[in-house]
Amino acid sequence: MPKLFLLALGLLPWIPAVICEATSGGEHAVLEGQSLTVPCHYEPQYASHVKYWCLGKTREFCTSLARTDGPRSANPAEDKVSISDHKDQLLFSVTMNNLREADSGWYMCGVEIGGMWSADVVTHTHIKVIHGLSVVSSQVSGEEGSSVTVECLYSERYRESEKKWCRSGNSSCLLTGSEGSYEDTSVAISDDRTRTFTITLKKLQLRDSGWYWCYAGQQRIAVSLVVTPRPTTTAVSLTLTPSQSDARLHPPKSISQQSWNSHSHIMVSLLLCASLILLVGMAIMARQLWRRHGPSYPFLERDPEKARISTHCVCDLQNNAVIFHNRDSQDVA
Structure with missing residues (x-):
């Protein structure tokens, strides 16, 4: 029993850190001559711990390449390997520049815990450096009349190789010359002679x-x-519909002597009609007034008896005398 306990204690540092491990990408493929950046995430409780990057699969046989407690480089972009801890994001990043085929292998992101009985928190990443060609985007699009750019990436061993751009199914291709460039009215090719040639x-x-x-x-x-x-x-x-077209008013025409002469007979006819209507109206009105308010004379009476008596009336207008035949007495004025 004591032997089993001691054996278990001895194996603690070798237990894979799967319970509280740092995390990163599982595998990366990169062209020779290019750079690669790997992010390694960790838990908040490890923010103040030392982080490291090493080549190998086990802590005891892992070759250290960079540590956060190591000396800082003045120009990390030119270093083979650089490391940086981003505590606000709870990750540290590792950048490897100018990769070669010999750099292929297993690498380890590690958080140093310290102590005899405490294993570091680690995770493993495999990097494969390949030869060949890749493209930034395998599908590009553009609007008619505009321009688009295609970036083709090649590995170190193809630096001096001829670069060309061909249409699938067409035997003719556009090649870069001795200066690594080609251009016409529709296509421009430029090779930077490092790892990229660009087609516009x-x-x-x-x-x-x-x-x-x-x-x-x-x-x-x-x-x-x-x-x-x-x-x-x-x-x-x-x-415009008919109703809309009617609403479009044209400017009035100016009155000229010719237009007045051509319409004068219409004006005369209108005046005559108006006068005739007025006269007829006045005659009708006079007749109505005469019937209602005109004087009543004896010789106009309609009663026959009254008309008979009135016919015997003799009026001497000159002597201002009136003779009444039907009265008992007569008065002479």
Whole structure:
């Protein structure tokens, strides 16, 4: 029993740190000559601990490459390996520059715990440095008439190789010359002679859509180009309905002598009609007034008896005398 207990204690540092491990990507593939940055996350309780990056799968046989408690470099971008702790983000990052094939292997992100009976918190990452060709984006798109850029990345051994740009299914290709460049009205190719050559497609047309190949030596990688139609501005025409067209008033025409002469007979006719209507109206009105308020004379009486008596009336207007035949007495004025 004591032997088993001692054996268990001796194996504690070798227990994989799966309970509270730091985390990072499992595997990375990168072209030779390029750089790689690996983020390693840790728990908040390890913010003040030392972090490290080493080559190997076990802590005892892991070759240390960088530590956060080590001397800081004046120019980390030029170092083979650099490490930086970002406590506000609870991670530390490791950058490896100018990778070579010999750099392929297993690496370890580690948080140093310290103490005989405490294992470090670690996680493993595999890095594979490959030769060949890759592309930043395997599918690019652009609007008709615009330009797009394709970036093809190659490994170190293809630095001096010929670079070319070909359309799939077409035997003709565009090649970089001795200066590592090519340009015409529609395509420009530039090789920086380190690890990238760039293809710029200018004045895109719809027929340019399709598949293309980036070549570096005998290595090639496919790129899809999609050209979208240019947006068109549609002219809007307004069609007026009859009611709308009637509302469109034209400016009045000026009155001239000719236009007045051509319409004078109409004015005369209107005046005559108005006068006739007025006269007829006045005659009707006079007749109505005469019937209602006109004087009543004996010779106009409609009663026959009254009309008979009135016919015997003799009026001497000159002597101002009136003779009444039907009275018992007569008065002479």
